[in-house]
Structures are given as C-alpha cells and as structure tokens.
Amino acid sequence: MEKRYIGIDLGGTNIKAGVVTETGSIVSKASVATGSGPHQVVERMIHAAQQAVAEGHLQMRDIESVGIASPGPLSSEQGIVIRSANLPGWHNVPVRDMISQALNRPAFLENDAKSAAYGEFTAGAGADEKITNFILITLGTGVGGGIIYHGRLIRGVSDSAAEIGHMIVNPDGEVCGCGQRGCLELYASASRTGKYAQHLLAIAPSRSSSLRALLEAGxxxxxxxxxxxxxxxxxxxxxxxxxACRYLALACVNAARWLDPQMLALAGGMAGAGDFLLERVKKHFATLNWKMTETKMEIVLATLGNDAGMIGAAALARDAHQQR
Amino acid sequence: MEKRYIGIDLGGTNIKAGVVTETGSIVSKASVATGSGPHQVVERMIHAAQQAVAEGHLQMRDIESVGIASPGPLSSEQGIVIRSANLPGWHNVPVRDMISQALNRPAFLENDAKSAAYGEFTAGAGADEKITNFILITLGTGVGGGIIYHGRLIRGVSDSAAEIGHMIVNPDGEVCGCGQRGCLELYASASRTGKYAQHLLAIAPSRSSSLRALLEAGxxxxxxxxxxxxxxxxxxxxxxxxxACRYLALACVNAARWLDPQMLALAGGMAGAGDFLLERVKKHFATLNWKMTETKMEIVLATLGNDAGMIGAAALARDAHQQR
Structure with a gap:
C-alpha cells in the first residue's frame, strides 16, 4: 500500500487540497474559495484538506503528513508566512503549526513556485531518474520559479533563492513593484504581456491589429x-x-550559465499557449545562447498544470527529512 | 599530524603548485613557467608538484592526493581538459590521469575559477562554519566564478555552472567572444575596464583626463x-x-535572486583595488537591489589572492569523496 500525503495549495482566489500518493498520483482533491484574513483562510485550508480526505474515502489517520504551498515571503524553517501581496492583512502567520495542530499531522510549508517546481521535478516534466538538476519558471500574474540541484530544492539562506521573476534583464528598464529596475517579470509575465499589447494599441491609434476590436468591445x-x-x-x-519570448529565452540562457541543469520547464498562464510559447522561446534561445560548448539544458513545457503546487507540496512533505 | 594534499594551479603564464594541509594552510610552494603544448605543460605541472614537495622537505608518500585547477572547458568527471583559450593546441587532454600516474597519487581535476571559489569557501573569505552558501566572482582577463551550496561545489551537468562572466546583463550589448551579446565579462573584467578607458579617451580627444598622459607615454x-x-x-x-562597479553590482543582485547565499566575494585583478572596488559595488548594489525583503548576502573581498586556486584544488582533492 502506497503512503499518502496531503498537498494544500493556497492561491489568491482558491485553495486546492489533494491526497497524493508517495509516487505523486492524486487520489482525490477538493477546492474552496480562499476567503480573507488569516483566520478564515487557514480554517478553509483545513476544511479543504478534510474534504479531500473524505472525497478519497479515507481517514486523516491514513495520511502521513501535510505539505503547504503558499505565496511568500515566508520562512519554511519556521513555518511562517511573513506576508503576501495576494493575502492582505497577513503578517507572520504560523500557518504550518496551525494546520498541523488542527489535522494532528506533521506539516511543512514552502513557497508556491518552489513547490510547483518540486512537483514538476518529482511527478511532472522532470520525473525521469536521469534528471537531477531542474529549473521551473512559472509565468502567471508574476514570474516565479524553483531550482532543484542534485535532487534537492534550493531554498537559499532566507528562502529567497530562485526569484526568477526578479532577475534584472534590462538595467535601464522600468521600475518593478519590488523596487528594482527591469525585472524579468515586467517583460514575461502573463499579465504584463497583455498590458504591453494594450500599451502598443494606445500609443499608435492608427496601427491596425485584430486585438483592437477586442479592446473596443471592452x-x-x-x-x-x-x-x-x-x-x-x-x-x-x-x-x-x-x-516576451525573447526575454524568457534570455532568462533561460542565464539559467544555463548559473546552474547548467538538464532541464528547464515553463509553466503558468503563458504556457497555456503550448508549443507556440515553447518554439518561440527555443528559437530565441538558439540565437542568444553562447557557442562555446553545447548547452545540454532541454527547454520543455511543464505537464502538471494547476496541480503542480499541490503535488509538489505533498512530495516536499514526503521528503521533508532530507530537505534542509 | 595533519594530512597533506597537493594543489596545482595551471595558468596561462605560470604553473603554481603547493603542499596544503587538510585545514588549508600552505606548507610549501613552487612556481614554474607554463610552457606550451600539452606534453610540455603536463611535464611542468608534475615538476612543480615535485618541487613543492621537496621544498616542504617531504616525500610524495606524505601526500594523500592531488587537486588540479585548470582553465576549461573541461570534464571533472573524466579528468579531461577539453580545450582552452589560454592553452593553444589542447584538445581532450587527460590531465588528471597523466598526473595521477606520474605522481602515483589519486588526482582530481576542476575548473580554475570553481577551485578558487572552493578555496575561498574553505580557507579564505568564506571560511566560517556559519557560511554554507557562497559565491565567488573572479575579475581578471575574463570574469569567472564558483558557487557553493550547502557546502558543495555546484558543477552543473556539463561542468558549466557558475559561468558568471557570461551572464547576459545587456541584451542589446556588443558581441562577446562566446557568441552571446552583452555578457558581464564585457563590462566588468579587468582587461575590459582598461579598454573602455582607452575607448573613451579615443572618442573624445579633447576630454581632459590624467590617463591621457599615460596613454601618450605608451x-x-x-x-x-x-x-x-x-x-x-x-x-x-x-x-x-x-x-564596471555598477554592472558588477547588477550581477550581485542577480546572484542573490538566483541563489540567496550568505556571502559573495570578489577576487582577481580588479579586487586589487580593495575597498575602492568593494564600497562602489556596495553603493550600486544598495540602489539596484530590491526592497521586498532584507537581502542577507554579504559582499566582501576575497582574501587568498593568487593562492585561492591552488588551495581550493587541494581542498577539492581532500573532499573528492563527497563532491559528486
């Protein structure tokens, strides 16, 4: 009988919870609206976990431990969400211990993008024993990511490694919400890509584009x-x-230079375009990348979709003993 | 009695070899001119190692193993120098086994900048047990580097991790010898810094500068x-x-975003300027860095000077059992 873990993915709109086997298969899942304020949100996370267990016709005693994927900044070691842009009113919330106590199971907290990276590494695009070094870039409202090196998640000394969206790719670029200039997130997130189209339509009112009709229709x-x-x-x-694809390719080149992994996977809203994203990124990568040695990093699409964070959180709970 | 190792640092001009204790102290050292062609150079590396042992009034049997720091690209796993811009005529030279056989000792091969990083980590700027995650940037003719994560050197899957000089920092910048555009090396190496001064003097002949007299004096x-x-x-x-310092600071910001280490040290020719480098880099770092969370990465000067590669190679030989 395979061991089972709960993965909880805390998003700005929904909380997803799933019972996941030790090999990364989803047994059952549940989704609830996030709500607002730490008290209500944590209550709903607990409820979602209980619901997923019930959906799987299981008892909480069938579960080994619980992994929680949350927006940050957070401290995985202390199990605390420090604050979050998407969770107003949160300040040093001890989410891990609150959930562990309520469910009477060991719990572990990790950043959402890092959890998704670990999910793709263990059960998605990177789930191949030959792949030990892996990077995920998530292209949603913001740009996030995670790095796995020698099979382990790279957290950094203040849980701030792999902030791929805040790589400076254009030193004279515009100011980012983080205070830097020219962050990747400003050029390659799903939201910014839409905004840049609106900007181009606005500055050249006579330029024809099939997007203009959409804009005019609201x-x-x-x-x-x-x-x-x-x-x-x-x-x-x-x-x-x-x-957007050119800036992403530039980030891929720098990923290869910093970490030289076997694989880099693209996920999130932008990745919904599938091969239309992948092929364009690869084309720019071939142009931008060095010619010194062959780069062995394969660029691929992520495969787990919205379940990556939940599956990764469960896998991190499974591997918590080896993770620090 | 402390165990002893040999570290050999193969440079374009000189080969340095040293007997180094297991705690990173140099017992004795020797230096010889590099020569040319794989056969002669490897002969001289062997000679330098023997001379260092003799200088220390030791026998080769007093040595546990030998670490070799070499320019690359190379394969540390296979012990082969694939080729090198600074070593004409080299092509897939099995340096490790040639030296191991000649000295009758186990030998290990590593990239020179990665060796220097491991040297600074184990016996230099980063030699503090609280420091587990460390980055070195070397600023010489080129820009190189090394990354230590959880006490281990990050090599990547093709020994190409930590190619910090080939981070793209200016996507529309000039073409680098590696085939990319706008690499850090073009803006922050010791040689390029001199060349940029010459360029500014040349394009504005009427601009006054105390450097002009030097240039005119040849x-x-x-x-x-x-x-x-x-x-x-x-x-x-x-x-x-x-x-140069601003681009270096930008690389430091990106280092913090990718890996979130406790310390980043600057080494090589540019670091000869000491605090004049460090303070200027820190100033730009404070401006360029994000304001989201406090960045715990301390930026410092390396402390081992030209011995870093030799000491690091010896330490890698010492730790070879745990390194892959």
Whole structure:
C-alpha cells in the first residue's frame, strides 16, 4: 500500500487540497474559495484538506503528513508566512503549526513556485531518474520559479533563492513593484504581456491589429488573447508575444550559465499557449545562447498544470527529512 | 599530524603548485613557467608538484592526493581538459590521469575559477562554519566564478555552472567572444575596464583626463590605472570605474535572486583595488537591489589572492569523496 500525503495549495482566489500518493498520483482533491484574513483562510485550508480526505474515502489517520504551498515571503524553517501581496492583512502567520495542530499531522510549508517546481521535478516534466538538476519558471500574474540541484530544492539562506521573476534583464528598464529596475517579470509575465499589447494599441491609434476590436468591445487583453491573435498572424500581437519570448529565452540562457541543469520547464498562464510559447522561446534561445560548448539544458513545457503546487507540496512533505 | 594534499594551479603564464594541509594552510610552494603544448605543460605541472614537495622537505608518500585547477572547458568527471583559450593546441587532454600516474597519487581535476571559489569557501573569505552558501566572482582577463551550496561545489551537468562572466546583463550589448551579446565579462573584467578607458579617451580627444598622459607615454591602461586615477579624482577614470562597479553590482543582485547565499566575494585583478572596488559595488548594489525583503548576502573581498586556486584544488582533492 502506497503512503499518502496531503498537498494544500493556497492561491489568491482558491485553495486546492489533494491526497497524493508517495509516487505523486492524486487520489482525490477538493477546492474552496480562499476567503480573507488569516483566520478564515487557514480554517478553509483545513476544511479543504478534510474534504479531500473524505472525497478519497479515507481517514486523516491514513495520511502521513501535510505539505503547504503558499505565496511568500515566508520562512519554511519556521513555518511562517511573513506576508503576501495576494493575502492582505497577513503578517507572520504560523500557518504550518496551525494546520498541523488542527489535522494532528506533521506539516511543512514552502513557497508556491518552489513547490510547483518540486512537483514538476518529482511527478511532472522532470520525473525521469536521469534528471537531477531542474529549473521551473512559472509565468502567471508574476514570474516565479524553483531550482532543484542534485535532487534537492534550493531554498537559499532566507528562502529567497530562485526569484526568477526578479532577475534584472534590462538595467535601464522600468521600475518593478519590488523596487528594482527591469525585472524579468515586467517583460514575461502573463499579465504584463497583455498590458504591453494594450500599451502598443494606445500609443499608435492608427496601427491596425485584430486585438483592437477586442479592446473596443471592452474585453480585457491577456496573454491568451495575445497568443491567439499572434498565431492568427496579427503583427502587433506577434510583436508583443515575440518580445516576451525573447526575454524568457534570455532568462533561460542565464539559467544555463548559473546552474547548467538538464532541464528547464515553463509553466503558468503563458504556457497555456503550448508549443507556440515553447518554439518561440527555443528559437530565441538558439540565437542568444553562447557557442562555446553545447548547452545540454532541454527547454520543455511543464505537464502538471494547476496541480503542480499541490503535488509538489505533498512530495516536499514526503521528503521533508532530507530537505534542509 | 595533519594530512597533506597537493594543489596545482595551471595558468596561462605560470604553473603554481603547493603542499596544503587538510585545514588549508600552505606548507610549501613552487612556481614554474607554463610552457606550451600539452606534453610540455603536463611535464611542468608534475615538476612543480615535485618541487613543492621537496621544498616542504617531504616525500610524495606524505601526500594523500592531488587537486588540479585548470582553465576549461573541461570534464571533472573524466579528468579531461577539453580545450582552452589560454592553452593553444589542447584538445581532450587527460590531465588528471597523466598526473595521477606520474605522481602515483589519486588526482582530481576542476575548473580554475570553481577551485578558487572552493578555496575561498574553505580557507579564505568564506571560511566560517556559519557560511554554507557562497559565491565567488573572479575579475581578471575574463570574469569567472564558483558557487557553493550547502557546502558543495555546484558543477552543473556539463561542468558549466557558475559561468558568471557570461551572464547576459545587456541584451542589446556588443558581441562577446562566446557568441552571446552583452555578457558581464564585457563590462566588468579587468582587461575590459582598461579598454573602455582607452575607448573613451579615443572618442573624445579633447576630454581632459590624467590617463591621457599615460596613454601618450605608451603605458597600457589596465584596471589598476583606472582605479588609481579614479581615486585621485580623475573624472573619466571614475566614469569607467563606476560603470564596471555598477554592472558588477547588477550581477550581485542577480546572484542573490538566483541563489540567496550568505556571502559573495570578489577576487582577481580588479579586487586589487580593495575597498575602492568593494564600497562602489556596495553603493550600486544598495540602489539596484530590491526592497521586498532584507537581502542577507554579504559582499566582501576575497582574501587568498593568487593562492585561492591552488588551495581550493587541494581542498577539492581532500573532499573528492563527497563532491559528486
């Protein structure tokens, strides 16, 4: 009988919880609205975990331990969410111990993007025993990531490693919410890709684009619309998509230079475009990358979709003894 | 009695060899001219090692094993130097086994900058048991580096991790010898810093600078001259120095984002300027770095000077059993 773990993924809109086997298969899952304020949100996380267990016709005693994926900054060692842009009112919330006590199971807390990276590494795109060094880049509202080296998650000394969205890629670029200039997140997130299209439409009112009709109809332009219209041959949409993919490729080059992993996977909203993202990123990578030696890093799409954080959190709970 | 190891540092001009104790103290050392061609160079490496042992009034049987620091690309696993810009005519030279057989001792091969990083980590700037995650950036003719995570050297899957000089810091910058555009090495190496000063003097013949007299006297302007004249208040020299330090600070920010280490040390020719380098880099770092959380990474000067590679190679030989 395989051992079972709970993975909880705390998002700004929904909380997802799942019972996951030791080999990364989902037994059952549940989803609830996030709510607001630490007290309510933690209550709902507990409820989602209990619901997932019930869905699987299991008891809490069938569960070994619980992994929690949360936005940060947080301290995985202390089990505390320090604060979060997506969770107003949170300040040093001891989420791990609150959940551990309520469920009477050991619990572990990790950053959401790092959890997703560990999920893809153990049960998704990187789930191959030949792959020991792996990087995930998540392209959503922001850009996040995780690094696995020699099979272990790289946390850094203050849980701040792999802040891939805050790599400076353009030293004279615009100011990011983090206080830096020219962060990758400003050029390659799903939300910024949509905004850049809107910007180009606004500054050149006479430029024709199939996206303009959407904008005039009051549709919000996101990365999905940009990708769809670029695929259909719209020049403005293609310019926007191409810029995002070029910056992503630049991040991939720097990833190879820093860490030289076997694989780098792309996930999140932008990755919904599938091969239209992957092939464009690879094309720019081939141009931007050095010619000194062959780069062995394979660039791929992530495979677990929205379950990556939940599966990764469960896998981190499973491997907690070896993780620090 | 402490165990003893040999560290050999293969440079483009000289080969240095030293007998180093298990705690990183140098017992004795020797230096010979590098020579040319794999056969002669390896002969001289062997000779340097024997000379260092003789200098220490020791026998080869007093030595546990031998570490070799070499320019790359190389394969540490196979013990082969694939080729090197500074070693013409080298192609897949099995340096490790040649030296191991000649000295009748186990030998280990590692990249020179990674060896220097391990030297500084174990016996130099990072030699503090509280420091487990450490980055070295070497600022010489090129820019190199090494990363230590959880006490272990990060090699990557093709010995190409920590190629810090080939981080792209300016995507629209000039072309680097490696085939990329805008590599850090083009803006922050000792040699490029001198060349940039010469460039500024050449494009503005009427601009006054105390460096101009040097140039007219046929003196080659390097990073040392730039630092000296900047210290004395020369505006052009200061502009050049400041640009190099700003790009270095940018690399430091990205180092913190990727790996979140406790310490980052600066070494090599540029670091000869001491606090004049360090303080300027720290100043730009404070401006460029994010304001999200406190960055715990301390930026310091390396302390082992030219012995870092030799000491690091010896330490890698000591720790070879735990290194892969």
């Amino acid at each position: 549709v919000s332009i996101g990365s999905r619309e940009v990708a769809e219209h670029a695929k259909m041959g719209d020049e403005l949409a293609d310019e926007v998509w191409d810029r | 003196v080659s302007i390097g990073s040392r001259e730039v630092a000296e004249h900047a210290k004395m208040g020369d505006e052009l020299a200061d502009e050049v120095w400041d640009r």
